[in-house]
């Protein structure tokens with residue numbers, strides 16, 4: 001398959017289905033030689049559409065029989081379709097197919113993982129289970145019966161409610177489930193396996209009882225309580241913030257070790273990557289605990305935003321994903337730390353979405369075409385989509401936003417709808433005119449807002465002139481951009497009455513502030529009120545003032561990031577020209593003040609403020625990237641800070657010790673984060689004392705946050721030999737080799753190392769027994785993480801590119817979704833020099849020319865090559 005033969009699907013071609021499927025009755029017989037699926041579909045012709053034959057979707061199905069109302073009829077099967085002609089307007093179609101889940105390495109459809117069977121149907125996996133109209137606007141009520149060996153697969157689950165179960169001949173048993181809610185096929189799920197279960201109940205605001213259950217591989221029950229608590233908190237939060245109650249009698253979560261993505265919101269039967277369920281203080285970090293909270297919440301929130309109201313077709317993916325990410329972000333902010341939550345969201349957006357939006361895979365949050373839909377589960381659809389929802393809330397306010405959500409559910413509960421429908425509900429509830437705002441759904445690219453400030457002492461007025469541009473937009477029409485601002489006096493005081501949300505709607509527009517005694521310092525784009533690049537000619541002193549005094553913690557942090565960015569980019573140019581970088585005092589002095597005032601500022605905030613912008617984020621700001629110089633410059637600034645602030649770092653390191661028993665609480669997590677930032681800086685001194693400090697933290701830690709932070713610091717040490725580094729890596733593996741998720745950390749800490757021999761290490765690790773090309777988590781930890789290691793992946797000799805090409809090719813047949821995600825490592829290849837580009841092109845062409853290339857990989861590679 002290549003892009004010449006795979007069709008491009010266009011949003012403009014959407015037509016409603018020619019048939020409805022009102023009821024689905026499925027029977028699964030799971031056996032060693034394959035699974036037999038009998039399906040009975042209650043079909044009804046859509047009389048609003050021209051009469052058409054029934055064309056069902058299917059993939060890799062061995063069709064054993066087909067009847068219509070009990071009669072055999074002729075039908076035509078091709079590679080991906082089954083056609084039946086001349087059907088009555090209503091009928092029951094029965095098919096029997098055989099599938100081979102044990103050989104399903106794509107992890108889409110029904111597949112085996114260790115000792116169980118699991119499903120993943122979004123986006124188009126259901127067609128790998130049975131013949132169907134596999135599109136989200138076809139919604140049906142399902143009953144499912146599962147049959148399997150009782151001893152090997154004691155647990156049999158499907159969506160909805162258990163209605164009957166029993167034993168049958170030859171040691172087999174069966175279970176029948178009914179899901180009363182109409183749903184699209186992508187929300188279908190079944191599970192068969194030997195699993196332990198943690199149970200609880202939740203009573204909803206209106207007094208209904210929901211049975212909760214988390215199923216995991218035997219022996220892992222002690223790693224489930226955090227996820228259960230997260231589920232209960234999510235349920236409560238959605239009632240309080242959005243008035244949304246759980247509609248189910250049973251809400252089940254099943255954790256599986258082999259999973260392409262994070263988790264899946266199947267109705268009443270979520271299936272999760274173990275990474276987002278399992279946690280215990282000694283195996284999971286503070287960040288892991290927080291991610292579990294957010295992913296559990298995300299999938300639960302989908303029950304309303306995604307399941308009760310779903311997408312008309314896959315172009316509308318951001319309708320459910322952008323909105324649900326926004327909801328899980330808000331939940332995480334309420335549960336943990338609103339200030340640092342926003343900072344981390346923006347860090348992620350800049351690291352993943354801005355580069356995507358500037359590269360060959362750029363697309364609007366609602367794409368207009370695709371070849372393979374799985375390639376569009378992206379940072380743009382998810383993270384930028386969430387930013388667009390957040391802008392709606394910023395423009396109309398929290399109360400109107402809540403009213404808009406109520407209106408959305410009042411209008412569309414039980415329907416498959418579009419992004420316009422969502423925005424129309426928001427408009428109806430608020431009276432706000434969103435016509436210009438819709439551009440955010442249609443244009444790719446990150447807009448750039450350039451701001452100029454002018455103070456006129458005569459009139460005591462300050463004029464901000466904002467201009468916008470977007471290099472990637474296909475038309476020149478301006479966006480509606482909410483820009484939150486405030487003005488500060490030179491004393492650092494916020495000027496009363498200066499807090500405003502400007503609505504930039506023209507290409508260039510001025511806003512006047514009156515009654516000012518002197519030229520103020522503007523704080524622009526507070527709380528990151530729009531996903532744009534913002535340009536203003538700040539002086540270092542102005543930035544230092546904002547870092548010290550801005551009460552909007554995002555913009556305080558942002559001021560520090562701007563200071564650091566200028567220093568690193570200037571140093572990059574110096575290093576590239578063979579000169580020594582210079583470090584002006586402003587940033588160092590600001591960092592010293594942050595460390596001295598950490599108690600008032602909050603340790604978590606200070607930890608974020610002392611974390612320099614990442615290399616990938618910085619690279620986006622350069623026309624041509626010299627990855628070695630950039631890497632050297634960033635590290636040189638870290639070393640400079642370590643030298644200048646050694647006393648502060650070691651003093652705080654000692655002072656921030658947590659003495660209470662571990663809890664992933666806001667307070668403790670903040671202390672650990674800052675203490676480990678201090679440790680990281682101390683290791684920049686590259687002396688034996690700092691290595692011993694890290695080694696002793698590694699050895700004494702009673703929690704994974706501290707143990708892993710010490711390991712990560714040591715894994716970057718360049719000195720050879722460095723016995724502490726070698727010992728820590730060896731001990732960590734010895735200690736945790738039987739905890740798959742911790743082994744992933746061990747792989748990733750090596751693939752993301754700054755050390756020059758990282759590629760050799762990664763290559764060696766691909767042959768280590770801990771690595772498994774069939775397990776997505778392992779591939780992401782070792783290979784994809786290496787692709788994000790700027791200096792090492794973009795090695796001048798092309799060795800990183802050649803390695804990645806090999807891995808993409810090795811995975812192409814086995815798991816195209818994962819292979820395609822690896823291929824995305826090449827996205828920014830045109831930002832490098834001619835020598836590197838030649839190597840990258842050769843690697844991309846090698847992939848392109850591989851026989852039997854999946855359409856997932858073909859689409860990514862052909863876009864990268866400019867086809």
Ligand code: TRP
Nearest residue numbers: 122123260261262263264265377
């Ligand atoms: N809808 C899932 C989520 O919230 C995403 C997902 C899980 C997915 N597994 C997938 C998407 C496999 C495509 C393929 O976030």
Ligand code: ZN
Nearest residue numbers: 298302321324
């Ligand atoms: Zn989602």
